[in-house]
Amino acid sequence: MVPIRGPAARATRSPGFRLLVRLVRQSGPGTIAVLGCTLASAAASLATPAVVGRVLDALLHHGAVGRPLGLCAALMTAEVVLDAVAARLTGGVAAHATAWVRHRAMARLLGAPPGDAARFTPGSVATRLTANAAEAGSGPPAAAALAAALPLPVGAVIALAVIDPWTAAAFAAGLPLLVLVLRAFARTSSHSVARYQHIQSQVASRLGEALSGARTIAAAGLFAPERDRVLAPLPALAEQGALMWRAHGKAVAHSSVLMPLLTTWVLAVGGLRLAAGVISVGDLLAASRYAALAAGLGAVAGPLGTLVRARAAAGRLTGLIALPELGYGRRALPPDGAGTVDLRGVCVVRDGRTVLRDVDLHVPGGATVAVVGRSGAGKSALAAVMGRLADPTEGHVLLDGVDLREVDRASLRQAVAFAFARPFLFGDTLTAALSPCTSAGGAALARVREAARAASAEPFVRLLPRGYDTPPGAASLSGGELQRLGLARAFAQAQRLLILDDATSSLDTVTEQRVQHALTHTVRARTRVVVAHRLATAAGADLVVWLENGTVRGVGPHHSLERHPGYRAVFTPPDSGVRPERDHAPGPGRTPESGAAPTSGPGR
Numbered sequence: 001m002v003p004i005r006g007p008a009a010r011a012t013r014s015p016g017f018r019l020l021v022r023l024v025r026q027s028g029p030g031t032i033a034v035l036g037c038t039l040a041s042a043a044a045s046l047a048t049p050a051v052v053g054r055v056l057d058a059l060l061h062h063g064a065v066g067r068p069l070g071l072c073a074a075l076m077t078a079e080v081v082l083d084a085v086a087a088r089l090t091g092g093v094a095a096h097a098t099a100w101v102r103h104r105a106m107a108r109l110l111g112a113p114p115g116d117a118a119r120f121t122p123g124s125v126a127t128r129l130t131a132n133a134a135e136a137g138s139g140p141p142a143a144a145a146l147a148a149a150l151p152l153p154v155g156a157v158i159a160l161a162v163i164d165p166w167t168a169a170a171f172a173a174g175l176p177l178l179v180l181v182l183r184a185f186a187r188t189s190s191h192s193v194a195r196y197q198h199i200q201s202q203v204a205s206r207l208g209e210a211l212s213g214a215r216t217i218a219a220a221g222l223f224a225p226e227r228d229r230v231l232a233p234l235p236a237l238a239e240q241g242a243l244m245w246r247a248h249g250k251a252v253a254h255s256s257v258l259m260p261l262l263t264t265w266v267l268a269v270g271g272l273r274l275a276a277g278v279i280s281v282g283d284l285l286a287a288s289r290y291a292a293l294a295a296g297l298g299a300v301a302g303p304l305g306t307l308v309r310a311r312a313a314a315g316r317l318t319g320l321i322a323l324p325e326l327g328y329g330r331r332a333l334p335p336d337g338a339g340t341v342d343l344r345g346v347c348v349v350r351d352g353r354t355v356l357r358d359v360d361l362h363v364p365g366g367a368t369v370a371v372v373g374r375s376g377a378g379k380s381a382l383a384a385v386m387g388r389l390a391d392p393t394e395g396h397v398l399l400d401g402v403d404l405r406e407v408d409r410a411s412l413r414q415a416v417a418f419a420f421a422r423p424f425l426f427g428d429t430l431t432a433a434l435s436p437c438t439s440a441g442g443a444a445l446a447r448v449r450e451a452a453r454a455a456s457a458e459p460f461v462r463l464l465p466r467g468y469d470t471p472p473g474a475a476s477l478s479g480g481e482l483q484r485l486g487l488a489r490a491f492a493q494a495q496r497l498l499i500l501d502d503a504t505s506s507l508d509t510v511t512e513q514r515v516q517h518a519l520t521h522t523v524r525a526r527t528r529v530v531v532a533h534r535l536a537t538a539a540g541a542d543l544v545v546w547l548e549n550g551t552v553r554g555v556g557p558h559h560s561l562e563r564h565p566g567y568r569a570v571f572t573p574p575d576s577g578v579r580p581e582r583d584h585a586p587g588p589g590r591t592p593e594s595g596a597a598p599t600s601g602p603g604r
């Protein structure tokens, strides 16, 4: 076999090409059906001129035309019907392939650790899952159309050779020009299509950023510069679009000049052969039609262009499909586990940067644990690995003695509940948003209400015109109200381990005090991990984990850590002269079920 080299080899090695091949395999039966119909239609197209030629010769020589005329009509009907079926199938295959690639990319995006998924901006995700997925999905039928487009001109050249070798030779003489036109088109448009899709996604990303920062833009009066920033890539987009169309136009113009020239040239040679008495009038008619079909090689520019765009789009989707997957095991957690969490030799590296280093930690079941540290110390990273939103790069995290990687998805997500600083509410009503994992029944409803009361959300929900039936998007909520709903959802779900990552940062002191009281008295979770910046949270916890630059500086009750100036500096600047005061009295901490919490002094 001749090895493929140069640009063609690079193109076939590219991830986009490999995904395109998978897409073609995936939509196998549909693609084969399109190919079959197109080939059958091509066969009918090839047979028609020969039969028409026979009809003409029979007419000229007063022969019987009944049968060839019937065959001619049957072939033309078959061609029309097959083309219509191929067009219908093409739509179905493209839709199926688009759905497959979109579903796969979406599943990877949602199944990836959130830190990895967050590398893609919402705008770029939207472009990839809509425009790019549809373009990639059009690849399999385009591949079938391209595969079927070649036999027709090849068959037509063979038919020319059968009629008269000189007509075939005349056509072959002009062929290199046509091939050059197609090659130039594929090369030029491949580059500009990839650039066009990239810039399109850039505009979408910037627009997404602007929409999420709309309040800041309005407050800072930044509308005009922000509009300019969002639209800045437009000239480059226009340039690539123009290049694409120019390449297409050039290919169409060149082939529309070349094709009639080639046909006329073949016809002229055929005319000479007719004059020499080598071929009949019917043969000349057939030869003129075959010359047109053979010159139809230029028509492969259409499916070739679609395929080029599909490959570039598939390349953009591979970024999402290559996201690492958070796989799950099959083990269940022990039903009577106390919610004990152990971290052994945990290191987390993100983008080459060590975010957590050598963390060994034992959180006794039933404890309320505060995780404190300066901004960027690694608190959220620790919370994420404790509840398996991400896996540590090294080391293990165990919940009730079971490595989190081995726990099955359903058990894990039932056992661990999270609340965040900026929660997102899903569902048609607030009730649905607060109980996303349970069916709406009487018990579930009662649990939602109880959780909403514990999170101090009930008073403002009752004031909404439709109460718990309000769609989340229709409720104008303050940051603190939204946080309370996020807390209510986590409280309703909480079973074994509840993790609050900065989830009370927008609450006023009184509400936070109430929430903290509920956290230790009402909420059903056995163990609670609270990432917080407030001293009161640390003071109210059974155990404090103090992080600094990704390492654990100390673990112990607040009063024992408080002696260390570095620890106090987490809550108050060291040179402020202010002695850290509790901003409210600590809630009564629960005693850990498994006895005394292990403590280690500062500087551990």
Ligand SMILES: Nc1ncnc2c1ncn2[C@@H]1O[C@H](COP(=O)(O)OP(=O)(O)OP(=O)(O)O)[C@@H](O)[C@H]1O
Residues within 6 Å of the ligand: 115, 116, 350, 351, 353, 355, 373, 374, 375, 376, 377, 378, 379, 380, 381, 382, 502
């Ligand atoms: N995806 C990422 N890639 C690279 N660095 C990251 C990533 N996510 C977080 N980091 C870095 O890891 C460090 C710890 O981040 P983390 O969010 O855990 O800090 P934190 O203690 O929760 O901070 P804060 O109190 O401000 O929320 C930070 O310096 C942050 O910049």
